[in-house]
Amino acid sequence: MANVTLRNVRKTYPGGFEAIKGVNVDVGDGQFCVLVGPSGCGKSTLLRMVAGLETVTGGDIDIGGRVVNQIEPADRDIAMVFQNYALYPHMSVYNNMAYGLRNRGMPEAEIKTRVEEAARILELAPMLERKPRQLSGGQRQRVAMGRAIVRQPKVFLFDEPLSNLDAKLRIAMRVEIRKLQRRLNTTSIYVTHDQLEAMTLADILVVMNGGQVEQVGNPLDIYEKPATTFVASFIGAPPMNLMSTRPDEIKAQLGANGSGASAGILGIRPEDFVITDQTPSGGVALPLTVEAIERVGAETFVYGARGHDEERIAATPGELPPGEIIVRIPGAEAPPIGQKIRVAAIRQKLHLFSADGRTRIEA
Amino acid sequence: MVEQEGIRRYVAHVILWIGIAIVAFPVYLAIVASTQDNAVIANGQMSLLPGGEFLKTYYQTIFVGTSGTTREPVGNMMLNSLIMALMIALGKIAISIISAYAIVYFRFPFRMPIFWIIFITLMLPVEVRIYPTYKIVADLHMLDSYAGLSLPLIASATATLLFRQFFMTVPDELLEASRIDGAGPFRFFWDTLLPLSRTNMAALFVILFILGWNQYLWPLLITTRDDMQTIQIGIRKMITTTDALTEWPVVMATAVLAMLPPVFVVIAMQKLFVRGLVETEK
Numbered sequence: 001m002a003n004v005t006l007r008n009v010r011k012t013y014p015g016g017f018e019a020i021k022g023v024n025v026d027v028g029d030g031q032f033c034v035l036v037g038p039s040g041c042g043k044s045t046l047l048r049m050v051a052g053l054e055t056v057t058g059g060d061i062d063i064g065g066r067v068v069n070q071i072e073p074a075d076r077d078i079a080m081v082f083q084n085y086a087l088y089p090h091m092s093v094y095n096n097m098a099y100g101l102r103n104r105g106m107p108e109a110e111i112k113t114r115v116e117e118a119a120r121i122l123e124l125a126p127m128l129e130r131k132p133r134q135l136s137g138g139q140r141q142r143v144a145m146g147r148a149i150v151r152q153p154k155v156f157l158f159d160e161p162l163s164n165l166d167a168k169l170r171i172a173m174r175v176e177i178r179k180l181q182r183r184l185n186t187t188s189i190y191v192t193h194d195q196l197e198a199m200t201l202a203d204i205l206v207v208m209n210g211g212q213v214e215q216v217g218n219p220l221d222i223y224e225k226p227a228t229t230f231v232a233s234f235i236g237a238p239p240m241n242l243m244s245t246r247p248d249e250i251k252a253q254l255g256a257n258g259s260g261a262s263a264g265i266l267g268i269r270p271e272d273f274v275i276t277d278q279t280p281s282g283g284v285a286l287p288l289t290v291e292a293i294e295r296v297g298a299e300t301f302v303y304g305a306r307g308h309d310e311e312r313i314a315a316t317p318g319e320l321p322p323g324e325i326i327v328r329i330p331g332a333e334a335p336p337i338g339q340k341i342r343v344a345a346i347r348q349k350l351h352l353f354s355a356d357g358r359t360r361i362e363a
Numbered sequence: 364m365v366e367q368e369g370i371r372r373y374v375a376h377v378i379l380w381i382g383i384a385i386v387a388f389p390v391y392l393a394i395v396a397s398t399q400d401n402a403v404i405a406n407g408q409m410s411l412l413p414g415g416e417f418l419k420t421y422y423q424t425i426f427v428g429t430s431g432t433t434r435e436p437v438g439n440m441m442l443n444s445l446i447m448a449l450m451i452a453l454g455k456i457a458i459s460i461i462s463a464y465a466i467v468y469f470r471f472p473f474r475m476p477i478f479w480i481i482f483i484t485l486m487l488p489v490e491v492r493i494y495p496t497y498k499i500v501a502d503l504h505m506l507d508s509y510a511g512l513s514l515p516l517i518a519s520a521t522a523t524l525l526f527r528q529f530f531m532t533v534p535d536e537l538l539e540a541s542r543i544d545g546a547g548p549f550r551f552f553w554d555t556l557l558p559l560s561r562t563n564m565a566a567l568f569v570i571l572f573i574l575g576w577n578q579y580l581w582p583l584l585i586t587t588r589d590d591m592q593t594i595q596i597g598i599r600k601m602i603t604t605t606d607a608l609t610e611w612p613v614v615m616a617t618a619v620l621a622m623l624p625p626v627f628v629v630i631a632m633q634k635l636f637v638r639g640l641v642e643t644e645k
Contacts, residue, residue, distance in 0.1 A: 053539050074545035086536035090558040099554070100544030147544075 002064030002077075002154035002187055003029050004050065010058030011045055011211075019045045021211040022059065027204060030185040032178070034219075036198035037208035038234070044159055046208070047191045051080050051157050064154050074103075079148035080157040084164060085140045087132040087147075093119075094128040097146045111150075118146040121180070138169045145177070149184070156181070158190040162197065174200060195235050199223065207231045229357030232267045238301060238326045240267045240351065264361060267351035270301065270328040273343040275335070285344040288325055293334045300334045302327040304341065390622070397421070397615035404611045416612060424616040429601050437617050440594040443512075444576055445624060447593060450513035451575030452568050459519050460560065463526035464552055468538070478527075485520045489581055497584055507591045512582055516575065522567055529563050530556065566639030569632050573625045594621045 004027040011020035019042045027033040035043040048054040050061055052073035060067045068076045079100075087096050094115055101111045119125045122142040132140055141161060148156055161177070162170045178201055181188050192198055198205055198219065205219045207230075215227040219235075226232035226240070233239040243266050268284065279285040288304030304325050327343050335341050352361040392411075396404060399414035425438040465471070466478050489496065496515045505511030533556070541551040582593045592600070594617065601614045629636070 051539075051543065053542065073539075073542045078543070080540070080543050082536045082540060084534060084536055086534060086540040088537065088540075088555055090555075090561075099546075103545035103550065147540075 003027060003062070004033070004064075004155055004187055004189065005062040006046075006050075006059065007062065008059035009046070009049065009056060009061060011042070011049060011054065012057045019211050020049070023208075023211075023213050025204075025206055025213065025216060027187055027189060030187055031203040032181050032188045032190065032201055033204045033206060034190045034192060034198045034202035035206045035208055036192055036195060036234070037214075039193060041208045042211040043191045043193075043208050047157055047159055047189060050155070050189060051078055052076050077154040078157055079151045079153040079155075080159065081141075081144045081148050081161045083160040085132075085144040087140060087143055089132055092129050092131060093124060093135070093143050093146075096132065096143055097150050100147065100151055114150045114152070115146075118149045121149065121183075122146050137165050138173060141165060141173060145180070149180075154187065156186050156188040158188065160192055161190075162192075163194070170197075177201065195237060199235070205235075207234060209234075225360065226267075226351065227360050229265055229267065229353050232351060232353070236269055238270050238328070240269050241325050242267045242353075242357075244355070264355050265353040265357055267353065268345045268349065269351075270326040272345045272349035273325075273327040273329075274345070275327070275329065275341050276344050277342055278344065280344055280346045283344055283346045284350060285342060286325060287340060287342050288327070290335050290337050290339050290341060291324070293337060295332050295334070297332065298330070300329050300332055302329060302334055302341075304343075390619075393615045393618050397424075397612050397619055399612060401608065401610055401612050405608055420612045420616050421620075424613050424620065429610045429613050435589045435592060435597060437594065437597060437613075437620055439590060440592055440597040440617075441620060441624070443509075443591060444593040444595070444621075446509050447512045447578065447582070448572050448575035448624070450509060451516050451578075452571035454513060454517035455519040455522050455571050456564055456567055458517055459522035460526050460557075460564070462523050463530055464556065466523075467527055467530040468548070468551075481520050481523055483520075484518070489516060493580070493584070500585055506585050507588045511585050512578075512591075512593070513575070516578065516581060519571075522571070525563065525567065526560065529560060533559060562635055562639035564639075565632050565635035569628055569636045572628050576621075576625055 004025075006023050006025045009020055009023045010018070012018050023046060025033065035046060037043045045054060049056050050063075052068065052071065056069045061069055063076060063078070088099065091099065097115045097118060098111045101114065102108075115128070116125070119128055122145060124139070124142055124146060127135060127139065132143065135143065141164075144161070158177070162173050165173060174197055177190075190197075190201060192201075202219045204216065205222050206216050207214045207222065209230050214234075215222055215231045222231060223235055226235060229242055233242060244264075266284070276285075286306055288302075288306060290302055290304050292303040294301040294303070304327065306325060325343070353359060354361060395411060395413050396409060397420050398417040399409060400416055403409060403414070424436075425441075426436050428434050428436045462481065466474060466481075500506060500511045500515060503511075505514070537555060538551060541555055546554060577595065578593070579595045579599075582596050583599075586592050586596065598614060598617050598621065601617065602609055
């Protein structure tokens, strides 16, 4: 059991590319920390630095009160689950799990106990003698987990462990990983690009972008109060609607609050809109023309373009094309395509950011 | 396979049988000739059916040799050839897998230049560098020895390249998993890379064994003693007789015997050989 503390960790590649630009994260004992971000944001690099597979060019990585920068991966007391599982193809399931223990010179009897215990937890007992190629994707995944468990390490590291599985299995394994981590109470760091995995697994969520940490915190806090427009559009699906606003609009909509006096970006989550003709006091109302409908069953997403006369609210940064707004409504009832509708969001559900998107303004 | 109907199918089979006959007839002829009396063959009246001298000829060939130029029993030549072929095949595999491991998995100064130097030696087969190689072997007093027969042929760019290509297809994560599992470079090589290369090594062994077995020019140059000569040289020497009749049954028996080990190796390793060429077990 151990804390993992990253203090101003940096990684610069020999070519001069700065992959990690000073990251500070503190993962408490037994906590499940998820690093999330788009591809190329440095989350895997950071995890591999914790594992010792990449060198650290600046700052300290501290596992259980010991700075491990110069320590070999095998001696860091960590175990890692790889995206492609990295099972030894020529070894049986049993030997895959036992290999690391044998290299440490553990007596065969204890290895047997540990492997069988792990196999029992992961329901792998009937396949201990099989080779990895005789297993399904989910089973291989469990063997990879087993290989990590038998080591009884201080820290588990997961590098996108579910991304090679199909959607259904992914959800099942996600729950299993969470249960397992709760049961073993081992500090874990988990890398994913899937914000849903990130939200559901994390005790501490670390949102990364461009080698930097955008926001650290409890997943729901991050969802409710994203610190930057990047976090706002990355966490939550579909992404938050973002639109530029001018100071006078902010004043008009949020009241003459001191912080609202500068130009900024207004964000509203698709699920916070209601289709209504009324304008809630202090809230925002937008006229839309329905352009596309996505029915998922329990909910429906309405894609609408803001009217021509609304052009003074300029382009939308983030993932949406300029002027497009997503509205989530419950059920399968939706206005027909081409219809003009009016959507509104209440004051409490508005997010306001500075014009560069880097700061959240509390209204 | 394309399924064919009626007459076309028979035509195809006939053509195949003709092909087999063309390839197999000389072999058959050699076997037949090795079972007949030399006088009959010398008269030009050789029958196409096996004669009755089988045991006598093969006994003489293996344990005595010809009565003319080379008095060396072919059994001894085969042993020489076998030792040479095995040393070449195993030596090449060992050297090339180790050098490929170094080139793929280690970062050391002049890694790429060294790789290219190995690559360039492809352009310098033994025949091209035969004088300097001979000089070195002679200076090292390795003439008429197994080391002299095999060492100069062991360094192999082809096998090194083959292993390099294979190693580059092995996922990096396997190495990383090994590192986390506490396996150093040697353990990773021994516990993971070698077992994964098994089929590649088998395929290479078949090719290299036959290559070594069929060496002619090099053994011809560096062996002078009769008891060190290989079977390929032996056959040649048996045919050239200045003042006596060539003992054709013995020559043919030697040829048949010379074919056996490669045939045996191919049959024994066929399954692994094919797997090594077509699939990579990962």
